[in-house]
Amino acid sequence: MHNKNNITDKIFWVGTNDRKTHLFENYWPLPKGVAYNSYIIMDEKVAIVDTVERGTMETYIDNIESVLGDRKADYLIINHMEPDHSGSIRTLVERYPEMKIVGNKKTFPMLERFYGIKNNLLEVKEGDQLDLGLHKLNFYMVPMLHWPETMVTFESNNGILFSGDAFGAFGTLDGGIFDDELDLEYLEEEISRYYSNIVGKYGRPTQNALAKLSGLDLKMICATHGPIWRSHIDDIIAKYDKWSKYQTxxxxxxxxxxxxxxxxxxxxxxxxxxxxxxxxxxxxxxxxxxxxxxxxxxxxxxxxxxxxxxxxxxxxxxxxxxxxxxxxxxxxxxxxxxxxxxxxxxxxxxxxxxxxxxxxxxxxxxxxxxxxxxxxxxxxxxxxxxxxxxxxxxxxxxx
Ligand SMILES: Cc1cc2nc3c(=O)[nH]c(=O)nc-3n(C[C@H](O)[C@H](O)[C@H](O)COP(=O)(O)O)c2cc1C
Ligand SMILES: [Fe+2]
Ligand SMILES: [Fe+2]
Known part of the structure; x- marks a missing residue:
């Protein structure tokens, strides 16, 4: 039977591993592959957080169905519009036509230009909250980390930050999804390469984001690539802080x-x-x-x-x-x-x-x-x- 990947009893990882693609953004080598992480929050209302690159969409749809069964998705949160995460939006919209798409005012023009989607939009801004029942989603804008429309979503009841590309890593999730289940030594270069290659140009915006998020009580960081951070949260934040200050x-x-x-x-x-x-x-x-x-x-x-x-x-x-x-x-x-x-x-x-x-x-x-x-x-x-x-x-x- 299909494995379900629980993060809490109500939140699931439904992402995919890509071991086929040689180059991320058709430029950066992927010797250890890359994961596109997407999540589902099951509550009175069901929310999906981000999607995956379209090359792995078949597996993604299977993963979603194994969690949702007959239920429908009520919301799709779009933290970031880069096609490695937005690539499956159109397919989800076709499957769940009633689903509301949650983004900010910089998300939606991209959504229309990339995918022709302009209906069922729910615009959120800095500090807004979306109530799913037991789960409360809070939105924070982190512009230029590493695109202008980028935001993060904080689930305040469990202290879970859906951080988009921030705190992401190259490397697939081999057999585990949490930092304490994976071989972080094996992934070390993939973690720093993800920062330096993809986020590295944006030291200042990263510093701004870290300052903004520093007040949150984080129990878990769910990025869109790489391990879910729960045992090494302070480590990964310290690394991002050091790297984005260009400390060597x-x-x-x-x-x-x-x-x-x-x-x-x-x-x-x-x-x-x-x-x-x-x-x-x-x-x-x-x-x-x-x-x-x-x-x-x-x-x-x-x-x-x-x-x-x-x-x-x-x-x-x-x-x-x-x-x-x-x-x-x-x-x-x-x-x-x-x-x-x-x-x-x-x-x-x-x-x-x-x-x-x-x-x-x-x-x-x-x-x-x-x-x-x-x-x-x-x-x-x-x-x-x-x-x-x-x-x-x-x-x-x-x-
Ligand atoms: C195709 C080619 C083009 C070169 N163009 C120049 C040049 O424009 N100006 C110059 O001073 N030397 C030029 N050189 C000479 C090399 O820079 C020089 O031989 C140098 O020592 C080569 O260093 P290397 O052994 O590390 O390759 C050229 C050499 C080759 C093979
Ligand atoms: Fe990105
Ligand atoms: Fe990404």
């Missing part, structure tokens, strides 16, 4: 773009000197091999960032260009930056990295080695100077 640890991420290994040699040399000067957490990535998802995630962890590129047709190497475009676009704050490069004639890689340094406005290290063809002794001296400058600055910041 002592350590350095080195990323290089290299075709024939000359720039790579410089990266290895810099890393060696960093470690010799006492920096333990050194992470080297090849920008052509490692997806920006993982590099950005490391940059959210460590204060130091060192980027190196060979010159390529008068400019920077393409995979490094992609990375710096993304870093600039995300406007990540508070790092110490070092840059280096290599060229055989007019250059281009280091030139572009210096422009990036100006645009991102991070503190920079003075030495900027650039090898001509292959690195020689004087280039390695400059690499050492760069490493030394970085190590000293980090030691100073974390003493």
């Amino acid at each position: 640890d002592e350590g350095c991420v080195i990323v290089y773009a290299s075709m024939y290994g000359n720039t790579e040699k410089m990266a290895d040399n810099i890393a060696r000197h960093l470690v010799k000067k006492g920096i333990k957490k050194v992470r080297i990535h090849d920008s052509s091999k490692t997806h920006p998802s993982y590099i950005i995630n490391d940059i959210f962890k460590y204060r130091g960032v060192i980027l190196g590129s060979c010159a390529y047709n008068g400019d920077i190497f393409p995979s490094m260009e992609t990375l710096i475009n993304e870093l600039e676009h995300m406007a990540i704050k508070d790092h110490v930056l070092g840059v280096f490069g290599s060229k055989s004639w007019g250059g281009g890689g280091l030139k572009r990295l210096n422009k990036f340094a100006e645009a991102i406005k991070w503190e920079t290290i003075e030495a900027t080695p650039e090898a001509l063809c292959a690195p020689h002794a004087e280039d390695f001296d400059q690499c050492e100077a760069l490493a030394e400058g970085m190590a000293n600055r980090l030691k100073d910041l974390y003493k």
Whole structure:
């Protein structure tokens, strides 16, 4: 028989696991899959909270039916309109034509433009309450976390926050739905990658949301992706607080773009000197091999960032260009930056990295080695100077 996933005796998880999709938002790798969480509250009135991506809709409908049986849904709460959660709305509306759709004034124009739905709407605003019987739903707006229409729903009798993408994680829910049922060590990178990749641009809105929600007595956080938080609520809130303040640890991420290994040699040399000067957490990535998802995630962890590129047709190497475009676009704050490069004639890689340094406005290290063809002794001296400058600055910041 079909498993029902109880959260309380009246609230159920009816979400789905997606182990097929390779890339979330068709960009971010999903080595451990992703879950789309949706919930049903059974009361005098029945409410469904958010839906799932349409690729997993068949399973979703089965899950809903196993909980609802012959009953109908009275309300559908839409916390967030991104199609990974709104993708099954139209199907639910067809199944439960009487159902009222609950959203705010920024939800409904999107609902009409995406899905042509404009009837049976119930508009709520900050602080409004919807009474289901025993359960009371309270709505709070959390704009730009990470879309403008985003809100969260707090069930005040049980202290359950339906938080949308906030506190979400990549990774499927394998055999359990709660944080204390799942292997959080196995999911650790998927949790931080979800924040850094999807929410990372919105540090300020995240801080605003945390401040707004800090007054609520939370017993459980039901996000739209990843584990349901009930045993590690303080941990996940502390992580979100740290990440959205751009607080990082002592350590350095080195990323290089290299075709024939000359720039790579410089990266290895810099890393060696960093470690010799006492920096333990050194992470080297090849920008052509490692997806920006993982590099950005490391940059959210460590204060130091060192980027190196060979010159390529008068400019920077393409995979490094992609990375710096993304870093600039995300406007990540508070790092110490070092840059280096290599060229055989007019250059281009280091030139572009210096422009990036100006645009991102991070503190920079003075030495900027650039090898001509292959690195020689004087280039390695400059690499050492760069490493030394970085190590000293980090030691100073974390003493
Ligand atoms: C396709 C290609 C295009 C290049 N374009 C430039 C260039 O525009 N300016 C320059 O100074 N060097 C250019 N180079 C030379 C490389 O930047 C130089 O050989 C560098 O040392 C390569 O570093 P790597 O061994 O880390 O790949 C180019 C090399 C290749 C293979
Ligand atoms: Fe989203
Ligand atoms: Fe989402």
